[in-house]
Amino acid sequence: MTNKEAAGTAGFTVLCAGEERTIRSFYCCDLLSHVMGQVLEDTCWCTVMGNINTIAVATLTEAACVVLCHGIPATEEMLRRAEENGITVLSTNMAEFDAAVALAKAGGIAL
Amino acid sequence: MNEDIKLSYTVPGDDFTRAGEASAHCKATLKKLGVDPAAIRRVAIALYEGEINLAIHAGGGNIDVTIGDDVCTMHLYDKGPGIPDIPLAMSEGYSTAPDEIRSLGFGAGMGLPNMKKYADTFEISSVVGEGTDIVMTVNI
Ligand SMILES: Nc1ncnc2c1ncn2[C@@H]1O[C@H](COP(=O)(O)OP(=O)(O)OP(=O)(O)O)[C@@H](O)[C@H]1O
Ligand SMILES: [Mg+2]
Numbered sequence: 001m002t003n004k005e006a007a008g009t010a011g012f013t014v015l016c017a018g019e020e021r022t023i024r025s026f027y028c029c030d031l032l033s034h035v036m037g038q039v040l041e042d043t044c045w046c047t048v049m050g051n052i053n054t055i056a057v058a059t060l061t062e063a064a065c066v067v068l069c070h071g072i073p074a075t076e077e078m079l080r081r082a083e084e085n086g087i088t089v090l091s092t093n094m095a096e097f098d099a100a101v102a103l104a105k106a107g108g109i110a111l
Numbered sequence: 112m113n114e115d116i117k118l119s120y121t122v123p124g125d126d127f128t129r130a131g132e133a134s135a136h137c138k139a140t141l142k143k144l145g146v147d148p149a150a151i152r153r154v155a156i157a158l159y160e161g162e163i164n165l166a167i168h169a170g171g172g173n174i175d176v177t178i179g180d181d182v183c184t185m186h187l188y189d190k191g192p193g194i195p196d197i198p199l200a201m202s203e204g205y206s207t208a209p210d211e212i213r214s215l216g217f218g219a220g221m222g223l224p225n226m227k228k229y230a231d232t233f234e235i236s237s238v239v240g241e242g243t244d245i246v247m248t249v250n251i
Contacts, residue, residue, distance in 0.1 A: 031219035033160065036156050036159070036160065049216040052128050053131075053215055053217070060152070060156050061152075061156070
């Protein structure tokens with residue numbers, strides 16, 4: 001499933017439409033150094049961290065998209081940086097794990 | 112044998128919007144040079160962790176990067192408070208990050224371990240009251 005298709009899944013809205021990428025895995029975590037310690041590529045990263053550092057880490061780890069969970073708002077700065085870096089940011093009211101499950105189901109991706 | 116490329120950065124203290132500029136710039140430079148993406152990623156992550164530490168723990172600092180034919184050397188140094196117990200600071204999960212920093216997603220105590228993990232060589236020295244010095248290399 002591409003991040004674009006993920007954006008069209010019920011319960012998700014687009015905060016920033018970045019470069020099109022394919023989602024191959026999911027990761028739920030809020031601690032940035034834990035995310036950077038994993039070898040993740042093409043990951044859909046579900047988190048509550050809605051600040052500029054989230055985009056820096058998503059860029060470094062080459063995440064397929066960021067999903068901001070629990071309806072937590074993104075800072076303006078975060079979305080500006082996401083736009084510059086071509087990172088897709090989605091929003092949902094779901095919790096991190098539920099968001100990952102919903103997208104995996106929609107995309108037919110094994111968890 | 113090409114001439115080494117030297118890049119220098121100043122990392123401001125407590126400005127997390129700017130911390131990340133060195134790693135982003137270095138990453139772009141390596142990309143232009145056609146370096147293997149996996150090596151670029153290791154450089155970029157190790158450097159980002161180092162930059163954030165300079166901003167959070169040292170009130171800012173400096174980074175010199177040298178890109179040679181087959182190795183990227185990163186020297187990070189600051190005049191911050193120094194690290195009293197380096198083995199403790201290097202252990203996974205140890206962090207002195209204050210609450211407001213933790214609320215931004217930092218403070219897992221994984222930064223130094225990540226730097227060591229992603230670098231091919233990693234050396235750290237520190238004097239309390241004087242500062243901290245890190246040299247790490249990634250084969251490219
Ligand atoms: N340049 C530095 N100057 C002074 N102290 C430092 C410096 N770098 C690291 N430290 C100390 O070492 C500890 C561990 O650093 P490390 O990067 O592993 O974790 P962290 O920065 O606290 O959290 P994380 O990197 O996971 O967000 C820090 O909490 C801090 O006490
Ligand atoms: Mg750190």
